[in-house]
Amino acid sequence: METTLVTIDVDETSLHHHHPSARNPICINLVNQIQRFAIDESSETKTCTGRYPSTSSFSQINLGLHDYEFSPSYLFSLIEPHLRSPHKSDLIAEEMAYWAIRHIFPKRKPYRMFVNVVTTENVFVKATDSHQKEEEEEEEEEEKSTCAICLEDMLKDEKMELLFSCSHRFHLRCIAVWLQNSDSCPLCRQNLWE
Structure with a gap:
C-alpha cells in the first residue's frame, strides 16, 4: 500500500526586485520512503519499526510559472513527463492549483513556491518471536x-x-x-x- 502526502510552502520575501512578466520559481521535491511494519501472527498486531529512504529516495522538478499558468491540466502536462505517474502527477497538480487560487492570486506578489511530495510505501514483514529466537541462539551457543x-x-x-x-x-x-x-x-x- 502506498500513500502520498503533498505539502506546499511559499516564500514571498525573497523576490523583491521581480518584474511583473517574470516567471515565479517552483521547486517540487519528491521524496520516496519505506515504512516497515512487523506483524505478530499470534496476536495479529502491527508495529511500525521505522521509516527508511527507498532506493530512488529523492528527485526534484524545477519550473518557472506565471500566475496565469496554474490550471490543473497545464500543471499536469509539466509534471507528468518527469514522474511518469498520472495519479501522482494529477494529485500534485490539483494541490498546487488549489493552493495558488487560495494563497497566491489574492496577493499578486512575486513568490517562490516549494512543493514537498512524500510518498510512503508500507512494507509488512512477519515478526519472529523474539523469545523463541533467543532460545535457539542459546541452544546453538550451548x-x-x-x-x-x-x-x-x-x-x-x-x-x-x-x-x-x-x-x-x-x-x-x-x-x-x-x-x-x-x-x-x-x-x-x-x-x-x-
Missing part, C-alpha cells in the same frame, strides 16, 4: 561450548579440547579413549585423517 561426549561445558581457556574439521568439540580426556579404537568423529563419523 552446543558450541559443550563437550559432545561428557556433555560438560567447555571452558574458554581450557587447553584440553579437540576441535575436528566437522566442528564437533571434545575434551581431550574424553576423545582419547574413542580414538584408541576409531579414527572418526563419534557423532558424525567423519574420518579425522582425510
Whole structure:
C-alpha cells in the first residue's frame, strides 16, 4: 500500500526586485520512503519499526510559472513527463492549483513556491518471536561450548579440547579413549585423517 502526502510552502520575501512578466520559481521535491511494519501472527498486531529512504529516495522538478499558468491540466502536462505517474502527477497538480487560487492570486506578489511530495510505501514483514529466537541462539551457543561426549561445558581457556574439521568439540580426556579404537568423529563419523 502506498500513500502520498503533498505539502506546499511559499516564500514571498525573497523576490523583491521581480518584474511583473517574470516567471515565479517552483521547486517540487519528491521524496520516496519505506515504512516497515512487523506483524505478530499470534496476536495479529502491527508495529511500525521505522521509516527508511527507498532506493530512488529523492528527485526534484524545477519550473518557472506565471500566475496565469496554474490550471490543473497545464500543471499536469509539466509534471507528468518527469514522474511518469498520472495519479501522482494529477494529485500534485490539483494541490498546487488549489493552493495558488487560495494563497497566491489574492496577493499578486512575486513568490517562490516549494512543493514537498512524500510518498510512503508500507512494507509488512512477519515478526519472529523474539523469545523463541533467543532460545535457539542459546541452544546453538550451548552446543558450541559443550563437550559432545561428557556433555560438560567447555571452558574458554581450557587447553584440553579437540576441535575436528566437522566442528564437533571434545575434551581431550574424553576423545582419547574413542580414538584408541576409531579414527572418526563419534557423532558424525567423519574420518579425522582425510
